[in-house]
Amino acid sequence: MVKRSILLSIFALMAYSPLFAEPASATQSLKSRNTALVEKLIKQRSEYAGSKACMECHNDIYDEWKLTPHARMMRKPSELDEKDVVPFKELNYPEDKIISVLGSHYVHRFVVEASGSYVVLPKIWDIHQKKWLDSNDKNWTKRYWLKQCAGCHSTGYNPKNDTFIEAGVGCEACHGPGAEHIKKKSPDYITSIKKMDPKYQEMICMSCHTSGMDESGEYLFAAGYKPGDNLENFYSGLTPKPGQTPDNFYGDESLEDRERQWAFLKSRLFLASGLTCDYCQNFREYKTASGSKYLTYDQYCLTCHTDKSDHPEESPGTNCTVCHQPNVHLNNKLSIHDHKFRFKD
Numbered sequence: 001m002v003k004r005s006i007l008l009s010i011f012a013l014m015a016y017s018p019l020f021a022e023p024a025s026a027t028q029s030l031k032s033r034n035t036a037l038v039e040k041l042i043k044q045r046s047e048y049a050g051s052k053a054c055m056e057c058h059n060d061i062y063d064e065w066k067l068t069p070h071a072r073m074m075r076k077p078s079e080l081d082e083k084d085v086v087p088f089k090e091l092n093y094p095e096d097k098i099i100s101v102l103g104s105h106y107v108h109r110f111v112v113e114a115s116g117s118y119v120v121l122p123k124i125w126d127i128h129q130k131k132w133l134d135s136n137d138k139n140w141t142k143r144y145w146l147k148q149c150a151g152c153h154s155t156g157y158n159p160k161n162d163t164f165i166e167a168g169v170g171c172e173a174c175h176g177p178g179a180e181h182i183k184k185k186s187p188d189y190i191t192s193i194k195k196m197d198p199k200y201q202e203m204i205c206m207s208c209h210t211s212g213m214d215e216s217g218e219y220l221f222a223a224g225y226k227p228g229d230n231l232e233n234f235y236s237g238l239t240p241k242p243g244q245t246p247d248n249f250y251g252d253e254s255l256e257d258r259e260r261q262w263a264f265l266k267s268r269l270f271l272a273s274g275l276t277c278d279y280c281q282n283f284r285e286y287k288t289a290s291g292s293k294y295l296t297y298d299q300y301c302l303t304c305h306t307d308k309s310d311h312p313e314e315s316p317g318t319n320c321t322v323c324h325q326p327n328v329h330l331n332n333k334l335s336i337h338d339h340k341f342r343f344k345d
Contacts, residue, residue, distance in 0.1 A: 048155070053182050054178065069105050070173075071169070071170070073102065073168040074100045075168075076100065086108060086125055091123055097114070098110055098112050099112065100167065102153060103127075107125060107127060108127060117146065118150075119142075119144060120143045120149065147219055147220065151221035152169075152208035153168070154167055155173040159224060174193065175191050175193065176191035176226050176227040196228065206231060207234075210235075212258075213235070213236065213237040214234060231258075238251075243264070248263070270295045271284060272287070272294060297321075298320050
């Protein structure tokens with residue numbers, strides 16, 4: 001068993017768009033340099049196909065997925081949404097060294113090339129308030145993105161050469177390598193989540209949404225793990241999350257303790273204010289009319305969908321799902337490809 005580390009990776013993920021006041025030729029050159037940096041890290045592995053290859057047969061699911069935080073986990077600065085401006089110049093770092101903007105819901109972090117490696121800059125951009133958060137990570141030059149974060153920000157990460165096949169959390173991050181499945185058009189060649197034991201289903205989420213390190217002690221994620229594997233063989237060194245207590249963290253290195261941490265993190269999804277995820281440094285500030293610590297389902301919807309005032313008067317404004325029904329599969333279960341939380345029955 002690898003000794004427990006007290007290091008925690010707290011870096012997060014995704015993006016909105018800069019409007020550079022530069023000549024077109026200079027902007028294009030900058031985009032080309034950013035793209036070249038990302039392409040150095042992407043290496044095609046024959047067992048993986050990439051999410052775009054899934055689109056041909058699963059177009060409806062692909063269309064849901066591509067708008068999610070998972071799909072937009074990592075993006076080049078040139079890929080950010082035009083409606084939001086990130087003042088990259090205020091990072092005080094060469095723009096042609098930025099390889100990725102992480103995060104899309106509440107905050108953005110920035111991965112840059114530095115001294116032959118890749119690190120996450122200490123500055124955090126608040127998407128909604130459009131300002132830099134008051135953060136001070138004096139050890140940021142030692143926050144090595146490839147070793148501490150990349151396995152959960154990308155798909156098909158290969159610890160043998162520190163490369164991946166797709167930026168962001170793609171289809172194969174949860175369904176496993178799909179090249180053979182696509183080639184042979186058979187469900188026998190892809191990991192079936194619905195046929196898994198529920199414990200193994202939860203392991204897919206826990207591999208990135210709980211703390212720890214791989215069995216080598218080199219990576220702060222479950223390097224080498226694939227959906228369907230027993231996570232216990234790839235991940236150890238569980239450490240408590242901010243807010244956990246002896247009631248929900250025993251420190252006994254058991255799978256049950258990891259499951260308790262996962263349950264604790266899911267409960268924080270609906271926090272009205274404060275830090276919802278220490279990995280991603282997701283902050284929220286929402287004052288509920290009742291003073292409740294937690295958001296209702298409709299209030300949670302409004303943390304992203306802020307156009308409620310544009311609705312017609314006759315709209316039932318207190319129940320989003322009256323008009324906006326979540327997608328349901330043929331088995332009558334809610335789709336998790338577009339929203340990762342459960343609606344009330």
